[in-house]
Amino acid sequence: MNYYLKEIKPLNSRSNKTGGAKIRQDVEKILSKQNFTAIAIPNIPRLGNIDYISVSLLNHYRVMRLWQKRIAFLKEGDNLVIQFPLIIQHSIFLKRVLKSLTRKKIKIILIIHDLESLRVTKRQDISIIKQFILNKEEKLFLKYAFKIIVHNSTMKRYLIKQGFEKQKLISIEIFDYLISNFDKNKFESRKIAKNQPIIIAGTLRYHKASYIYHLPSNVKFNLYGVGYDEKIQQSNVNYNGAFSPEELPYRLDGSYGLVWDGDSIYSCTGIYGKYLRINDPHKLSLYLVAGLPVIIWKGAAQADFVRKNGCGLIIDSLTNIQSIINSVSNENYLLMKRRAQKMGEKLHSGFFLKKLLNQLI
Template sequence: MSDFVISMYDKTQYEAGPKAKMDVVKFLKKADFKSIIFYFNGARKAELMSIKQVMWDIPREIKKQKMQNVLFQYPAFNERTNNKIIDEVKKKRGTKIFLLLHDVESLRLHRDEPEYIAEEIAFFNKSDGVIAHNEEMVKWLKQAGMIKPIVSLGIFDYDNPQVMVKHDKYERTICFAGNLGKSEFLKKMDSEIPLYLYGPNQADKYPENINYQGSYSPEELPKYLKQSFGLIWDGDSLTECNGIFGEYLKYNNPHKASLYLSSGLPVIVWKQAALASFVEHNGLGITINSLAELDRILADVTEENYREMCNNVRIIGQKIRDGHYITQAIQKLLELN
């Protein structure tokens, strides 16, 4: 009997999409978890591929394995594949299935849809327990009707092959990495502070302090992040994180936070973000109410303050590089069962 991680992702994706799932597989391999991966792609044939997987690939692959504990990286491609994976594992007598929630669509794209929320929570309750991003997500899941054990991850781990940056001095520079197409606030961010952007879908024009640096793979990107801070923000406003993805920050752990910290960069994050308490508790950067405060707040940071943040970041960043958080979370979950 073996422990397994079951994942499904688009292996052709150039962006950071499947990075978090791939890293979980790699880190849990050290804890003797075997891996089953089902693939899809974003083209039109993905829907047809999912029908084939449900009819043939998923049941065949799961049926032949001797499984003790299974961690399913949720979500898979669609509701059909999600349900098939969990139902096939539950057919195996004595096997426990747990979910690592990469995204909770009830908190993202379907926040005001009671029917959808009830269905997603019912799906979570089919498992033997889940790993949620943080305590805010844990609290929401319980309020929404989750009755199975829930463990907080804390932060996502990040397999980072680049050397962690060591800052000799504080330069008051910021970087922002991600899908720039959904980061409308950047077009308004006219500041004294140099801001360096990394990622696809850049705008035609940005304020003068903003410098576009190109788009790189998740493995290459950390090599270029040499700035003083990494910014975590979303939406189209400078005064708050708003819109679907901005509101989602109140509950999720953005993967870019793990990118920055594992690279050795302190972070700047919205005070109302779920991740703010992790940053404050561990002394990993600055939490702010508004981007309009940035010039003043960064001017007040002393060399000594900054050195202390960087020292804290190196400690937590190394844990993130080592897969500490997922390993700890799955151990806690297994103990609860």
């Protein structure tokens, strides 16, 4: 039988307007349609003052006991999909659970959304204890997985260098982006054209995307997302607010979707800029499902995907973005747009995860 863990945690308004929850929900919908059965793991409220080690360890122990109870019925030959990182990060005792699953010859299929060892643990505001726990958790789940669904070939090569077996790793290429109750009329009413502003969508918080406050003044931009500081006036920037991931594709008006992160317009730098070298940013899926050709940093892992599928432009710096756009003919722009729309149809149908599941199960 085929199962997946469904972590249940109340989502606040902030997470409702970011892609983190969306991608997990889409995976669950696809798994359900592929006849996987959900195993619910509810959120356990923390006990006491977590600054005390004994209280913290008790919380971790309670999570382990909950997992043991919920998955006790699994038997040899079953498949269990786990999305990683976990939402509920009290997991230092889960080694017992994972070892028990492997002893029973239950196959753990891990879907990697982020490698926190390359992202969150690099931040200066993260405590040493939390860094230790996140790194330990990551190595633990990667070790006991039967198969690991990674983002792309770059992430695959990185994990091989870290000592993980090549045969365990399989690339999804790009994450799907489902749209419930698709409205074709709303989709076609948007302004998508070569002469429109460039779109920047996603988390606009300073620690992740401070480059947006230094955008070249000779190009117009439409911004969508949470965390933008509207007090900073930029005459060429129009902030359009934040929308749910389901609504956002209908709201995007512009010419291209920009895939860029970090603190510089000259290159993708900083923790999140460098992270683009290995991950599949969900905003790429968003732009393509919205039928937008993209502009992506040449050092990004997904630059190869854009190049192979002919659905956008690859640049090294935002400083020369206007001249690059001007060099694109109307015919070439329309061709990229058609290719983006075609790719978007695949993403909307859950094509990429379904293809992997058919290979694995």
